[in-house]
Amino acid sequence: MLISRENLHDLKTERNDILPPLPMIMRLVPILFYLSAFGAVVLIAINFLQIGHSSAQLEAVRQETAQTKTKITETQTARTELEARTKHAVDLLQWVEGSVGVQSLTVEISRSMAPKSAINELSLSRDEKNNSQLQFALKLQTADSGQLERTIEAIRKTSFRPFSAKQSQEGNRISYEATLIRETPVVTASNPPNE
């Protein structure tokens, strides 16, 4: 059913305006509301994009850190192994340094004997604490007064030097004791064993 505009107007009583009409600028309020709502949505979207980007970056950095930590562990393991191997090498070097042959020394001492001299007893024993040192004892029977000097000179020709020497003589019998200290290391890393 259609009612004409005029008839409706008749139903409404006339009344005075309580307040003056709002200024025209107030028309901007709804426009600003919608603009700010749109702006908020855009801002939220940008924020979420940035969160996504930062999260991806964070994940990448964490993975990179984990890989770096693995590399650190590998490097530390390699270092530990290298240190252990070096320690073994040092132990072996100490052993080898304390194992220098005594045959050449014995031969030199024997060769220093004059025809009238004879070795009654020759003994060499390694110092337990310092294996490169030898406790040397020699018992000679000789009529040659220069024999012991020649023998000591023969020892000096080797890499050993006698220290803290003690000697005694009873007739033709001479006893000589000394600590033999090696003057220069015979074995070095660049001096491998003869095969």
Place this chain on the structure above:
Amino acid sequence: MFVQGVLQSQKRLAKVNKELAAAQSTARGVELSLKNERTSLAQIQKNSATMLEFLNSWSDALRKIETPEAGELNIASRVKQGGLITLSQRFESISAKNDTIPQIIRAHLTFEGDYVKTLNWLGRVEADLPSSRVTNLRIVRGETGNDVRMSLVLDLPLVKKDILATP
């Protein structure tokens, strides 16, 4: 509602950015640690090169005696081949408090023979087994002529196998 949404998203973004900054800082620290570790390793490699070269050069000599049985057999056969009169021969195994040389074979030997022959035998042992160590040596006159009696304590190190360079 929109304001709350913006604030929440910004708060979350700030949190992620803070975590990212912390992670980047940690990554820089870890990277620096790696650099230091690598520098340290390179330095140790440089310092230990000579020692490792020594270890490698001695590996073959040390590999000659790998078991106590091999040590005893080696010495016993050398004594036999040397043509010396063996007066006594005893072997013992000694545990050494050493990671590198955990065990030593100690041979107590006494034999008599010609002076030259006896000293040559000793020289050959020292040359063939360069890691062997004469701990005690006593030479006295023998029963006859040019003979000598030699009492010898000879140590043979049994080196931990895995430290030797592979042939």
